[in-house]
Amino acid sequence: MEGEGGAHNENQNRRRSIGDAFTYTSSREFSSIVRPTMNDRLAEMKPALLQLISSNQLSSLDHEDPHTHLYTFYELCGSVGVSGADKEALLMRLFPFSLNGKAKAWLHSQPNQSLTTWRDVETKFLARFFPLSKNTEARTAIATFAQGADEPLREAWERYKSLLRRCPNHGFEVELQVQTFCNGLQPQTKMILDVSFGESVMFRTAEEAITIIESMASTDFRSQHGRSSSHKRGVLELSTQDAVLAQNKILSQ
Incomplete structure (x- = not known):
């Protein structure tokens, strides 16, 4: 029991x-x-x-x-x-x-x-x-990249690289990436870069072009910090003398 x-x-x-x-x-x-x-x-x-x-x-x-x-x-x-x-x-x-x-x-x-x-x-x-919709938006942002009117080269280059990182499967070959960036630059910036490239980016390999852009962006950064805050900020913020010195340094490498 x-x-x-x-x-x-x-x-x-x-x-x-x-x-x-x-x-x-x-x-x-x-x-x-x-x-x-x-x-x-x-x-x-x-x-x-x-x-x-x-x-x-x-x-x-x-x-x-x-x-x-x-x-x-x-x-x-x-x-x-x-x-x-x-x-x-x-x-x-x-x-x-x-x-x-x-x-x-x-x-x-x-x-x-x-x-x-x-x-x-x-x-x-x-x-x-x-999702696919965001992927399409990200690819479009890369393809239609444009430098702002008062955006320094350094900031434009960093922003462009950020767009690429946000869409790892964008599908753009490195040559097209460089060309798209250069085509989106303001005329004054593009003119200075073209001189550094040797008339045009088309005369350089993608690796050479990226090295030049990185160097110019670094020069742009140093130039910004070397000027007084009262100085009016330009598109590239490089004086003619700055640009020539940067160009000679790059071409001599």
Whole structure:
């Protein structure tokens, strides 16, 4: 009898009413990303990394760029110095902490345990936050690049490179990238660069052209900081003498 009573009590403990079925859920084990096992060394580093990653979260706001977010995330995780399976485990374990707001809600909307590799996570993430429509917009921004009327060469070059980074699969060959940039420059800037190129960018390889642009942009930066704040800022902010000196330096290399 005692045994039967114990079994009866156990059945009562297990009893779940229809109402319970609709009100009781446990999300404790829910995770759209499969959590790989981390070795002891990575587990010890995790708290410090979490703080860094949590300070660089993506919330899916209009001004946020998913590729830049991934670059930053890779950079932070790369500081640990692991590879192979350990790197995969680190990325998959920490990525959820790099998201916030709508981006975090998207991750939670994925089926439980559906993302089994880092490639799955990255592919799904970019498909959601960098769809074909955004890819098209980014490619158009590259193709129609134009230097601002008062934009120094240095800032124009940095902005153009930023456009390229935000769309890694833009499909523009390096030669077309250089030509597009040069075609979008203001006439005064383009004239100075053409002299440095040797009449035209078409006479240079892409690598040579980029080296010259980088050098001119650096000269432009130094020129800006060498002038007083009261001096009116020009398109390239190089005097004729500055331009000639920069040209001679480049051509003598």
